[in-house]
Amino acid sequence: MTFIGEAPYEGKEFATFEEAYNYYNSYAKKWALESARKQPISQEIISQVFVCNKAGRKRLSDKRECGKLVNRRPDTRVDCPARMKIKLTSSKTWIVTKFEGEHPTHLLSSPDKVWNHYSHRQRHRSKTCKRIIQNLSEEGMAPSTTARVYNVVSKSFHDEYITAQQCIDHIRTIRKNNIGNECISIIKNFQDRKEIDLEFYFSIELDQSGTMRSVFWADGRSRSSYLSFGDVVVFDVTYKTNYLSLTFAPFTGVNHHRQSILFGCALLADEQEDTFIWLFTQWLKCMHGVAPKTIITDQDAQTGGAIKQVFPNTTHHFCSWHIGRHIAEQQLPMKAQYGDEISTYFDKWYRASTIHPCEERWKILKKKFNIDENVDSWLTRMYRLRAH
Structure with a gap:
């Protein structure tokens, strides 16, 4: 733990709650929210206690109280009494009513490790840092190359430490938000297509939070072509899209002029068996329940498992x-x-x-x-x- 600036004292006044928090955080470089007393009607916080993250002790679980063995992380809280209590005044300012600055029950963190504490990992939340991470991601540094993103961002901020995991989390948040925004645009576009083409079919798979995972679509021409030339279908997942990191998976075939024709397309969240089962089920529903006689794919176990379940009577060949x-x-x-x-x-x-x-x-x-x-x-x- 490091100490910056003047120590708090009883009677010290702050204009806002955030100012009090930032001051104590800068001073102690370690804090945790212990308690807050609220008015019963307005639910407005009128007092707050900031404590060391080693304050109090971990409560034993019911299983341990019953004598059962429980694997748990080592206890880090050792009843540290260090704290600063603030109270909202009638003039809507905050005043320190109690301060205890000693940490007698544990050793303080060294300066090179203080950045690992939650309250000091702040730099990655700044607009500047988020903008750098987002720009690097948009330039092609996908989550798989996050180490490169982390190296660039860390060199841009010398005063505070930024972890690779923070970069990963922000890139994932960006991707999830982008998928959510794109999902609205996709649905609107498909609805417009359906007004023009009554045979247009689309389906979207959502996760538990309601965010789009995968999407499948096929127009009327593809559905009609399949009924004539769908004896053999080629399914390929070797295509990638960089923007949303989703796999592009088309269903293709060959017509009587030996021309490639499209039987439908999909964007997939991953290449797991459950995802392929969802896709093949939607594709079969789209094609009036008519399964292909033969399907050609890559030599992939996940795809093969899904084909066995959804197309049990279809011959499965590997692409030469x-x-x-x-x-x-x-x-x-x-x-x-x-x-x-x-x-x-x-x-x-x-x-x-x-x-x-x-x-x-x-x-x-x-x-x-x-x-x-x-x-x-x-x-x-x-x-x-x-x-x-």
Whole structure:
């Protein structure tokens, strides 16, 4: 704990409650709200006590009183008597009625750690700091690169310490507020579209607080095209949007002219199985309950689990482009483990056009390089998923 300026004393007067709080906070560099007495009619605070965060003691829970073992954090409160009490006067100013400045029950914090106390983590709440964090985020520094945001912001303020978690929390707040604002614009736009296109369909998933998580939409042309060309559907979630950090997921197909056609689009909050289940359910409802005969996706377990639940009779295949990318990523690890010769045998197995040669070449590959099917590896997983 550090002490700044003149110590409080009984009779010292402040113009506002905030002035009294800021003064004591600057003086003690540690405070907690202990009690407030209010008038019964107006509910206006007429007295306040600011105390050390080690004042009082933690109350035992009912479980511990019953003799049960309870895992809890170590007690930090040690009945510290340090406090400043203020009272509202008839002239609407605040006056110190009691002050105790000694901390006899514990050691004081060192200057380099005092910034960790809640009441001194104030800089990140300033408009200037919030504006810097927001500008950096809008320039492309998403929550995944918060360490870079934190480094820039910390160097901008030398007088007070700013933590990385504070930057993360503010970026998340910005994102949540932006999604809330965008949700209103999206609904308005979709309502306008529905007036022009009576077959336009959209659905929005909300979280517990009412904020938009995911959104799905499809116009009348997409719904009509699906009924004619929806035997095979490609679902891809490799697209990203930087502004709201939502995954863009289109449903596509091919028409009789071998042209790509769109069957619907979605913006997803995450790529978890529950989110995919919600999306596939909405898409199936949009397409009059007609499930595709075949769906092609990336090799993703979350997507696969959702497809099994929503489209149990649909054949699920992996996209050859994604498989080729995964193979390219695994070339060096395979050569490091099995030698350079593995590439030739693997390529012959991978390019088998029918089931029988595929199974025969796997036996040769397994025997040649002593591959154990019971050991989980990329190769054995590829074999187990060969039906896709």
